[in-house]
Amino acid sequence: MNPLHAYRPRELSLPALVQAAAELGARLPASADERVRAEVDERTVRYYQSTGLVDRPLRYEGRTALYGYRHLLQVLATKALQGAGYKLSQVQASLAGVPTGELEAAVARALGEAAAPAPPVPAAAPAPRALVQFEVSPGLWLTVDPAVHPDPAALAAALSTHLTRSTP
Amino acid sequence: MTTLPATATLATGSRGDLGGLIALVAGRETALPLARVSVRTTIAGAVARTEIEQVFQNTLATPMEAVHIFPLPPGGVVTEVQLRCGELIVKAECRGREEAERTFAAAREQGHRAALLTAERADVHTLRVTSLPPGESVRVRIVVMEVLKAEDGAFRWRFPTVVAPRYMPGRSTGRTGPGVADDTDQVPDASRISPPLRLAGGTPLDLEVSFLGTPARLSSSLHALRVDLASGVRVAPNGSQTCDRDFVLAFAWAGAEGGHRAWTDGETTLLLVDPPAVAASPLPRDAVFLVDISGSMEGQKLNAAKRALRTALRGLVPGDRMRLIAFDDDVEAHTTTFTTFDDASLRAAETFVGRLRSRGGTEMLAPIREALAGERPAARLRTVLLITDGQAGNEEELVAAVAHRREGARFFTLGIDTAVNAALLETLARVGGGACTLCTPADDIESVVAGIEARFGSPVADEVRVEGESARPEGRTLFAGQPLAMLVRGTGATVVAKGRTAQGEAQWSAVPQRAPFSLAAPWAKERIQWLEDRLSLRPFEEEAIRPEIRRIALEAGVASRLTAFVAVERTRRVDGSVQEVVQPVELPAMWVAEEVATYGDVQFAMAPPPPPAGGAPAPMVARARSMPAFDAREADDAEGTPMMSAPPARKSRAALPTLARSMMAKLAGPASPPRHEAAAAPSIAALVQRQEANGSWGNDPLRTAAALLALLRDGHTRHAGLRKRAVQKAAAWLAQHVGVAEVAAVLAQLELVEAGGEYQHRPPSSLRGAGPEGAMLG
Numbered sequence: 001m002n003p004l005h006a007y008r009p010r011e012l013s014l015p016a017l018v019q020a021a022a023e024l025g026a027r028l029p030a031s032a033d034e035r036v037r038a039e040v041d042e043r044t045v046r047y048y049q050s051t052g053l054v055d056r057p058l059r060y061e062g063r064t065a066l067y068g069y070r071h072l073l074q075v076l077a078t079k080a081l082q083g084a085g086y087k088l089s090q091v092q093a094s095l096a097g098v099p100t101g102e103l104e105a106a107v108a109r110a111l112g113e114a115a116a117p118a119p120p121v122p123a124a125a126p127a128p129r130a131l132v133q134f135e136v137s138p139g140l141w142l143t144v145d146p147a148v149h150p151d152p153a154a155l156a157a158a159l160s161t162h163l164t165r166s167t168p
Numbered sequence: 169m170t171t172l173p174a175t176a177t178l179a180t181g182s183r184g185d186l187g188g189l190i191a192l193v194a195g196r197e198t199a200l201p202l203a204r205v206s207v208r209t210t211i212a213g214a215v216a217r218t219e220i221e222q223v224f225q226n227t228l229a230t231p232m233e234a235v236h237i238f239p240l241p242p243g244g245v246v247t248e249v250q251l252r253c254g255e256l257i258v259k260a261e262c263r264g265r266e267e268a269e270r271t272f273a274a275a276r277e278q279g280h281r282a283a284l285l286t287a288e289r290a291d292v293h294t295l296r297v298t299s300l301p302p303g304e305s306v307r308v309r310i311v312v313m314e315v316l317k318a319e320d321g322a323f324r325w326r327f328p329t330v331v332a333p334r335y336m337p338g339r340s341t342g343r344t345g346p347g348v349a350d351d352t353d354q355v356p357d358a359s360r361i362s363p364p365l366r367l368a369g370g371t372p373l374d375l376e377v378s379f380l381g382t383p384a385r386l387s388s389s390l391h392a393l394r395v396d397l398a399s400g401v402r403v404a405p406n407g408s409q410t411c412d413r414d415f416v417l418a419f420a421w422a423g424a425e426g427g428h429r430a431w432t433d434g435e436t437t438l439l440l441v442d443p444p445a446v447a448a449s450p451l452p453r454d455a456v457f458l459v460d461i462s463g464s465m466e467g468q469k470l471n472a473a474k475r476a477l478r479t480a481l482r483g484l485v486p487g488d489r490m491r492l493i494a495f496d497d498d499v500e501a502h503t504t505t506f507t508t509f510d511d512a513s514l515r516a517a518e519t520f521v522g523r524l525r526s527r528g529g530t531e532m533l534a535p536i537r538e539a540l541a542g543e544r545p546a547a548r549l550r551t552v553l554l555i556t557d558g559q560a561g562n563e564e565e566l567v568a569a570v571a572h573r574r575e576g577a578r579f580f581t582l583g584i585d586t587a588v589n590a591a592l593l594e595t596l597a598r599v600g601g602g603a604c605t606l607c608t609p610a611d612d613i614e615s616v617v618a619g620i621e622a623r624f625g626s627p628v629a630d631e632v633r634v635e636g637e638s639a640r641p642e643g644r645t646l647f648a649g650q651p652l653a654m655l656v657r658g659t660g661a662t663v664v665a666k667g668r669t670a671q672g673e674a675q676w677s678a679v680p681q682r683a684p685f686s687l688a689a690p691w692a693k694e695r696i697q698w699l700e701d702r703l704s705l706r707p708f709e710e711e712a713i714r715p716e717i718r719r720i721a722l723e724a725g726v727a728s729r730l731t732a733f734v735a736v737e738r739t740r741r742v743d744g745s746v747q748e749v750v751q752p753v754e755l756p757a758m759w760v761a762e763e764v765a766t767y768g769d770v771q772f773a774m775a776p777p778p779p780p781a782g783g784a785p786a787p788m789v790a791r792a793r794s795m796p797a798f799d800a801r802e803a804d805d806a807e808g809t810p811m812m813s814a815p816p817a818r819k820s821r822a823a824l825p826t827l828a829r830s831m832m833a834k835l836a837g838p839a840s841p842p843r844h845e846a847a848a849a850p851s852i853a854a855l856v857q858r859q860e861a862n863g864s865w866g867n868d869p870l871r872t873a874a875a876l877l878a879l880l881r882d883g884h885t886r887h888a889g890l891r892k893r894a895v896q897k898a899a900a901w902l903a904q905h906v907g908v909a910e911v912a913a914v915l916a917q918l919e920l921v922e923a924g925g926e927y928q929h930r931p932p933s934s935l936r937g938a939g940p941e942g943a944m945l946g
Contacts, residue, residue, distance in 0.1 A: 027184070028184070028186075029184060029185055029186055049348060050348045050349075050364060050365055051348075051364050051365050051366070051367055051752060052348070052364030052365075052749075052750055052752045056343055056346070056347075056348065056359075057343065059342075060340075060341075060342035060343065063339070063340050063341070063342070065342075065343075065350075077189055077192075080186055080189055081186070081189055081190070081193060084186050084189075084190065086193060087367075087368070088367050089366075089367035089368030089369065090193060090368075091193065092200075092366070092367050092368075092752060093197070093198040093199065093200055093368075093369065094192060094193045094196050094197075094198065094199050095192060095193070095199065096199040096200055096201075096749050096752075097199055097201075097228050097230075097232055097747045097748070097749035098192055098199065098228065099228070099229070099230050099747055102192065102229075103192075105188055106188030106189040106191070106192055107188075107189070108184075108188075109184050109185060109186075109187065109188040109189075110184045110185065110186050110188065110189055111184045112184030112185075113184060150229050150230055150744065151230065151744070151745065154745060
C-alpha cells in the first residue's frame with residue numbers, strides 16, 4: 001500500500017506535517033550526504049514556506065496553520081532533491097506551481113512505490129513514464145497515466161466523490 | 169474518498185529512485201512566472217510618467233495564475249493598466265476594489281485571461297494574471313504618474329524594484345493574502361505585502377529614462393549610468409540589472425537653478441516653492457536620535473547609520489541637549505533623560521554609537537513613543553531624527569503614534585537602504601512636522617547629513633498655502649533645501665503661495681509653463697494621500713473619509729486602497745484548474761540574509777534551516793551577492809568603528825573584493841566633493857572629529873584658529889561645504905577671543921572668503937606651530 005495515500009485527505013498541523021515528512025523521508029533514496037536529509041523540523045518547513053518552496057497553509061484554525069497533502073509532497077520533494085545535490089534555488093525555480101499529480105507521481109516513485117527501484121537516472125535523460133495509483137473507494141484502485149490526464153489527483157477525487165454519491 | 173488509518177506502517181527495505189523528481193527539475197530551467205520587467209520613464213519639469221511592462225510566462229503543463237507583489241514609488245499613482253495577449257490589447261477598467269476582485273474571480277471561473285492590479289499600501293501593489301495557458305505569456309503594462317522630489321538643488325527620482333522583507337510585529341491571526349507572512353493583530357494585511365524570497369537569480373530589469381529638456385549633473389548612487397545623447401537625453405543603468413534595489417537618479421535641469429517654478433496642463437497647476445536661503449536662528453534643541461539596529465540593518469547599512477549619527481551629533485551646538493536611543497525588538501537608551509551637549513556627553517555618546525551591533529526585529533513603536541515622551545520645556549524645540557531602513561509592516565500604527573504624540577515636536581527621518589521603505593519614512597515626517605531624507609548606503613553620508621542639518625530644527629516657513637483648490641488644503645511646512653510641491657485645481661497667469669516666516673508673512677509666485685502631461689492624477693493622488701494622513705490622525709472619521717477617497721480615486725481613474733484595475737480578455741477560454749504561483753522576489757542588494765533570519769520564526773519565517781551537523785552548504789546565497797558599496801573613507805575615520813569590526817566568524821562577509829571597491833570608487837564620483845576633498849578628506853575628517861563640543865580645539869585660541877583656517881582652505885565656510893557646522897561653531901567660539909591677533913586675522917579671512925573673496929592668508933609661524941591643527945597648515 002502506498003503510504004502517501006494515507007495523507008491525501010488529511011489536514012495536518014505543522015508538527016504533524018513535520019512528523020509525516022520525517023517518517024516518509026526515511027524511505028527516500030540514501031543521499032550522498034546523509035545529514036542533509038536528517039533534518040526536517042518546524043523551522044525548516046517555515047523557511048521553505050517563506051521562499052515559496054512550500055505553499056501557504058490551507059487554512060487556519062484560530063492561530064494554528066493547517067497544511068495538506070500538497071505541502072507534504074513539497075517538503076518530501078525538496079528534501080529528496082536536496083539530498084541528491086540540488087541547490088534549494090534550483091528546486092525553487094523549477095518546482096514552483098508543479099501540479100500535485102505530477103509531484104505525487106515523482107515523490108511516490110522516490111519512495112519506491114509506483115515504480116521499481118532503479119539506478120539514479122542522469123539529469124538529462126527523459127523521465128520514464130510513471131503511473132499513479134489511487135484508492136478511490138475501499139478496495140477499488142485507479143491507475144492513471146499523468147501524461148494523458150494532467151491532474152490525476154483531481155480525477156481520482158472527482159471519481160471518488162461520484163462513487164460516494166451514487167452508492168446508496 | 170477513502171481514509172486510511174493514520175498509523176499506516178511503512179514497509180522497510182525497498183527504497184525508490186529520484187528519476188521522477190529529477191525529471192521535474194531537469195525538464196525546465198525555471199517555472200517562475202515573471203520573465204522580465206521593463207521600465208520606460210519620461211521626465212519633464214517636476215513630473216515623471218513611467219510605463220512599466222511586466223511579462224509573465226507559464227512553463228507549466230496546466231493553466232497558471234501568477235501573483236506578483238511589487239513596489240511603486242510612494243508618490244506615484246497608477247493611471248492606466250493594459251493586458252496584452254499577443255496582438256490583443258485589453259484596457260483595464262478602474263473600479264471599486266471589491267467589484268474589481270469579483271470581476272476577476274468570475275473571469276478565472278470561466279477560464280478567461282484576466283489581470284487585476286490592487287494597491288495594498290502607498291507603495292506595495294499586487295498584480296494577478298489568471299488563466300494563463302500552458303506555454304504562453306502575456307504582458308501587463310502599467311502607467312504611473314508622479315511628482316518628483318527636489319532636494320538640495322537636485323531632483324530625485326527613486327524607483328523601487330523590490331519589496332524588501334519587513335518585520336511584522338504582533339500575534340498571528342491567520343492569512344488572507346498570497347504572501348508568506350502571517351497576518352497579525354498589529355499588521356492585519358501582512359500576508360499581502362510579503363512576497364516569497366527568491367533564493368538565487370533575479371528578474372531581468374530593463375530601465376530607461378528620457379528627458380524632455382536638458383538635464384545636468386546626472387548621478388545615481390546604486391547603479392552605474394549609461395547616457396545616450398543620440399536622440400534627446402536617455403539614461404539607463406549600465407550593464408544587465410535585476411530587480412534587487414531602487415534606481416536612484418539625481419539631476420538638475422540645465423540653466424534652471426533655483427527660483428520658484430510652476431507648470432499647468434490648463435486645468436491643474438503644480439507650483440514648486442523654492443525655500444529662501446535664510447539662516448534660521450533655531451531655538452535650543454532637545455534632540456533625540458533614534459537609530460535602528462535591527463537585523464535588517466546589518467552590514468553596510470548599519471555602518472552608514474553610525475556614520476550619519478556621529479555626524480549629526482557633531483551638528484549640535486552648546487545649549488542643546490540630547491538623547492540617544494537604539495532599538496531592535498528591544499529599546500536601548502544611552503541615557504534615560506536628556507543630557508547637556510558638552511565634551512563629556514559627546515564622547516560618551518560616540519562610545520555608545522561605536523558599540524552598537526545589529527540584532528533582532530524592528531519594533532519601532534516603543535522607541536517612537538519614548539522619543540516623544542517626557543517634559544517639553546518652553547523655549548526648547550524637541551526634534552527627533554529617526555535613522556532606519558523603515559522595514560516594518562505596522563506602518564499605520566507608527567504613523568498614528570507620531571501624529572498623536574507630536575505636540576509641536578519636529579519628527580525627521582533619514583532612510584538608509586538599497587530598497588528603502590520610502591512610503592513609511594515620508595509619511596512619518598509629513599505627519600510629524602519634519603522632513604524626510606532618503607539615501608543609500610553608497611551615498612556620501614556626510615553631505616546627506618549636512619543637508620539634514622540645514623533642516624533639522626525650525627522650518628523656513630510654516631502655514632504655507634497656495635491660492636485655489638489645493639490638493640492638500642492644510643498649511644504646509646517649508647524646510648531649507650527641500651522645495652515644496654503644491655498641486656492646485658485651476659490655472660492662471662501666475663500662481664501664488666503664502667506662508668509665515670520668522671520675518672512675518674511671505675509670498676511666493678511663479679508663472680506656469682505648459683506641462684506635457686495631465687496633472688489630474690497627481691492632484692488626485694495628493695488629495696488621497698492627504699485624506700489617508702487625516703485618517704491616521706482621526707480614525708473616528710473613517711466613515712466620512714473612506715467614501716471620499718473612493719470617490720476621488722474613481723473620478724480620476726487611479727488605483728488606491730479602495731480602487732483597483734481589472735482587465736478581462738474574453739475571446740478565449742482555457743480549461744482545467746488554475747495553479748497559483750506567487751513570484752518570489754530577490755533579497756535587496758547589501759542585505760545580509762543571515763541577519764534577516766533573526767526576525768524570528770513566527771512573524772517572519774525567514775529562518776534558514778538549522779545548519780546540518782556536518783556543515784552542508786548553506787542554502788542562502790544572498791551573501792555572495794552583497795553589493796560593492798564600500799566606503800573607503802570609513803577606514804580613515806579616526807574614531808569611527810572600523811569597517812572590519814565584525815565578529816571573527818563573519819570576517820569573510822566584510823572583506824569585499826578589490827574589484828568591487830574600485831567599481832564603487834567610480835560610482836561614487838558624481839557627488840562633487842568640495843575643493844581638495846580627495847586629498848585632504850582624511851585629515852579634515854580627523855580634524856573635525858577632534859573638535860570639542862564648545863566648538864574649540866583643546867580650548868586653545870591658536871589651535872582653533874589654525875583648524876578654522878585649515879577648513880577654510882579646504883573650501884568650507886559658515887554657508888558652504890560639508891563642514892558648515894564645524895566652521896560655525898569654531899567661529900562662534902573664536903569670537904570670544906578676538907583679542908588674540910591671529911584669531912582676529914583668521915576671522916577676517918573667513919569673512920573675506922564668505923563675501924566672495926579668494927583665500928590668500930599666509931599663516932604666521934605662531935599658527936603653524938599650534939598643535940596638530942597648526943601642522944596641517946604647513
